[in-house]
Amino acid sequence: MADEYTLYEWAGGAGALEKLCEAFYQHVLADDVLAPMFAGMNPGHPRYVALWLGEVFGGPAAYSAERGGYPHMLRMHLGRGITEPQRRRWVNLMQDAADEVGLPGDPEFRAAFVGYLEWGTRLAVQNSQPGADPPREASVPKWGWGVAPPYLG
Numbered sequence: 001m002a003d004e005y006t007l008y009e010w011a012g013g014a015g016a017l018e019k020l021c022e023a024f025y026q027h028v029l030a031d032d033v034l035a036p037m038f039a040g041m042n043p044g045h046p047r048y049v050a051l052w053l054g055e056v057f058g059g060p061a062a063y064s065a066e067r068g069g070y071p072h073m074l075r076m077h078l079g080r081g082i083t084e085p086q087r088r089r090w091v092n093l094m095q096d097a098a099d100e101v102g103l104p105g106d107p108e109f110r111a112a113f114v115g116y117l118e119w120g121t122r123l124a125v126q127n128s129q130p131g132a133d134p135p136r137e138a139s140v141p142k143w144g145w146g147v148a149p150p151y152l153g
């Protein structure tokens with residue numbers, strides 16, 4: 001069954017997501033809208049986000065094991081006051097990086113991938129506003145194919 005592939009496997013696994021995040025944060029650090037927010041970022045950050053994405057997309061629970069799962073990810077966004085232009089640039093640069101490193105370009109994968117980016121970044125904006133009070137404890141979300149499983153011909 002085609003939909004037995006996880007998004008993680010379809011993307012190319014841990015190595016592919018690491019390449020994606022390396023390329024993405026190179027663009028982020030050179031970007032006028034985003035660079036100020038990431039100027040002091042932890043040098044491990046690209047890898048941590050790759051571990052997060054891998055766990056969300058059905059790979060191993062490596063972000064939970066290494067970085068403390070959802071509660072840590074949430075804390076890293078609280079109070080940052082992320083704006084809509086910053087959010088949109090984040091999504092755009094992630095899609096540029098996906099093209100650049102050759103993540104699968106099939107309609108089904110990209111629809112699921114971008115669906116997650118939209119969802120996750122909109123939550124990041126909400127949760128980062130002054131006075132926001134999101135749940136501090138939750139499990140890492142699991143993202144799947146949605147309505148269109150991978151097309152295998």
Ligand code: HEM
Nearest residue numbers: 041042045048052067073076082086087090117120121124
């Ligand atoms: C789907 C959307 C997003 C995901 C999956 C995500 C993921 C993460 C994760 C996992 C961390 C914690 C890394 C660690 O363990 O140290 C983090 C931190 C951070 N995120 Fe996000 N994030 C998203 C959206 C955004 C957006 C839209 C912004 C701002 C435009 C943003 C800004 C930051 C910053 C500044 C940090 C702290 C970096 C550091 O100092 O090391 N995030 N993000």
